[in-house]
Amino acid sequence: MSQQTSPVSSQSSETTAASKSPNTVANDKTATGFDPVSRRAVLPWIGTFLKPYRAKVIAAIIFLFIGSLAWLSLGQGVRLMVDEGFLQDNGSRLNQIILLVVGITALSSSAIFCRFYLMTWLGERVSADIRLKVYDHLLKLSPGFYAKLRTGEVISRFTADSTLLQSVVGQSLSMALRSSVTVIGGIVMMAITSLKMTGLVLLAVPMVLGPIFFFGRKVRDLSRKSQDRVGDLGAYVDETLHEIHTVQAYSHEDRDRELFNDRVEAIMDAAKGRIMYRSILISLVMFLSILAIALVTWVGAHDVMSGSITGGELSAFMFYAVMVAGSVATISEVIGEIQRAAGATERLIELVETPIDIPTVAEPQSLPAMVRGELAFKQVHFAYSNIREGGVEHGGEGDVIRGLDIHIKPAERVALVGASGAGKSTLFELLQRFYVLKSGSIELDGVDIAQLSPQSLRQQYALVPQESVIFACSVLENVRYGRLDATEAEVKQACIAARADEFIADFTDGYQTYLGERGVRLSGGQKQRIAIARAILADRPILLLDEATSALDAISEQKVKQALDSLMVNKTTLIIAHRLATVINADRILVLDKGQLVASGTHKELIQSSALYREFASLQLLTEDAAGLSS
CATH class of the missing domain: 3.40.50.300 (P-loop containing nucleotide triphosphate hydrolases)
Known part of the structure; x- marks a missing residue:
């Protein structure tokens, strides 16, 4: 039997694990043992999951444009209200313009509903499809893969990373696309209103985009590290809770709290840099955007006083300028989430692209109908x-x-x-x-x-390991794990042969009894008899018995040996x-x-x-x- 690995390990190994946690992205290989993924692979990879739903993607984009253009057209409503309503003291015209504004708002709101619904649905669907693909691939990897990588790290990637990706595809990406359309449309409408002031605004664009690209790249790198620290934490929690008996038996709780605290603080340390860069990015973009608007407003006010443009045109321009500034601010906020998702996606791609270490032939041979x-x-x-x-x-x-x-x-x-x-x-x-x-x-x-x-x-093969494996489901499902089409009567016969029926009958729910995670409700001998019943029911030509009666008392062992003797015939x-x-x-x-x-x-x-x-x-x-x- 393999020596049990538990959290009760040397401090030096824990320190090494912490210092070499899966955060370091090296050129050749990450500390997790995965090959690093090219950044350019992220968007095309997500695109493969969106491709089957191209109709919904196109519809979402259409509604995005409708909603954004409707909001942009409100600027013209503001211009008309000022020039044809307020300044001309025309009440009936003002009423018409207000009705027009309400209609545009209703159209935009309807488009927002459709866009939000479709993008949120796509986020959920893509996340679900990614989980299906990742899980399907994980099932193909050999035990050797899981012997080298902590399962808690795999679970973290499988759950936390895909959830983050779901949030970004369903919300942050939608906001970024909408804001991008608004920025482009707003600049076009500003140019139509005043080329001079638009030119001044565009001079400020490089000052705004520079921090977005620079700090965005930093946020992405730090987000990847932060996600890796979370994976390390998940792996440690999985290990300590799995081996809770050993932890408590050796009064190791205080030491585990210290080690857990170290990992939590490692997450905070990794997050500090990301938070700092995101904060700088948002504040800098906001400052530069408002500064540009203030300067352009100052120029526009002088143009109104000189008669170059009307008050309505200045109002419309300011409406677009504020809309563009707000959209740029939104982009700067969500860019951090998008970069976090990029880091999470890289981790998922690493899982999916992990080579299957058990090669298969293109055209496998077939065994005889009756295997001897x-x-x-x-x-x-x-x-x-x-x-x-x-x-x-x-x-x-x-x-x-x-x-x-x-x-x-x-x-x-x-x-x-x-x-x-x-x-x-x-x-x-x-x-x-x-x-x-x-x-x-x-x-x-x-x-x-x-x-x-x-x-x-x-x-x-029918396998009965020394450490019997019991799944978190009913007795019935555990026994017919290797033969899913077995009837309840056949399951019961197998349990009778394995001398398991006698204790199953004592359960309140009988064969429908839930056995708990890893069979916590069963004794060692009961677990082993369930495993033997599973092998009896599977009825396969080759039996692999790893000391199949080691956990049984003398009486039960004699009974099970009789069952095994009949099982091993032929x-x-x-x-x-x-x-x-x-x-x-x-x-x-x-x-x-x-x-x-x-x-x-x-x-x-x-x-x-x-x-x-x-x-x-x-x-x-x-x-x-x-x-x-x-x-």
Whole structure:
């Protein structure tokens, strides 16, 4: 069994994790192990998710233009009110103009409703589609990927980053587009009203755009770092809560609070720079915009006094100038959110573009209709890459499996024996093709498993791990996890065979009982019997049993062994063994040492022929009749 990794770790490792948290974007690779994504890839990537909804995107843009142009036309209403209403003291004309203004406002409001609805819907839809795509890709990545990356970091990207992207696509991006149209339209209308004053305004544009581009880039970089710090925090929370029993058992709460506080403060430190740059950006843009308006107003007032333009034209110009200034201010505010979304999107792209480390052939072969379960290891060599097995670090230590040649006949019952780190669990992983061989091949019924699709291969195995996996759903759904079409009656039969029905019957809701996250409502033995029932129901030709009765009491163990004996009939069975009772019932025992097969035979044969097996049997096989070893 692999050594459990918990938050109760050395301070030095925690410090290293904090100092090398996934914030540093290097040229070659980020601290998270992901390759950095080109900034130019963000918009096209989002565009691929918008493409299926192009009709709604076009409609939203149309309504955006209608709403913006309607608001811009209000400036002419202001001009008419001043020149043809107030200055000419014409009440009836003023009434007509007011009605016109109300009509334009109604049109604009309707367009705003449609635009807001469509953009918000698109934000939700795009976020949902991105989550579907990311999750689909995550399911294709091997356990090796998750052994190298903390799942809390993945969850943070999957949830927090996609939620931020949803907010930006649905709201901030819409505001930025509307404001951009308003700026362009406002400048055009200002030019129609007065070229001279418009020219003066345009002189101020570079002063406003400069800070937007400069500080916007800074905000994007710092936003990426901030999101990475949040991911690190999520990973730590996931780890401590997952291992809460160990945390509390060792009174590690105070230390965990300190470490959690360090991560929270790291988020604040990363956010300070982003907040500072955003604040500078907004205030600077506002100041420059209002300064430009004030100077242009001063010039315009002199032109009205000289008779160059009318008071209505100056009023209309000022209306457009204020509208443009407000839109520029809006852009400066939302640019920070857009840049944050860009950083979040880069993190999502990194997940989606993570290479699938288990390659598949373009045209996979098919297994026979009736799989016999014949297995063959042919000169198999394998080395982990920074993966732990049995608590022993193998990364950089050479091959874990060295030149293994094993032939297992159909329906043969084989026990794997060896010290921790000998490669027993690794063989289970390789059989299911969770890792790629360094060299050699593994064959199932004469077919190289590398030529099969991973799904069709894994459908031939029923696995009962030492640490039983229980999902946060009902007993019924847990047992039929490997056979979704099973009826409740079939589930019950499997549970009876696994001796699980006796405790399930005591539950108030029976087979509909919710078992809680990771099966917290069950004891270790109950979890194991649920896992065995799952394997019985799956009814697959090959059984992989990793000490499947280790968590059972003596009475339950005897009952489950009877169920397993009937289950193993006509099925190829591989058993990782730590108990003598398991070993002596096997057709053959394989003794592994440092990834090599050193002995093979029955219990009696090995006691006579293998010194390593005798030593292992006397020291590590848990048995009540150890005295019988010498017989």
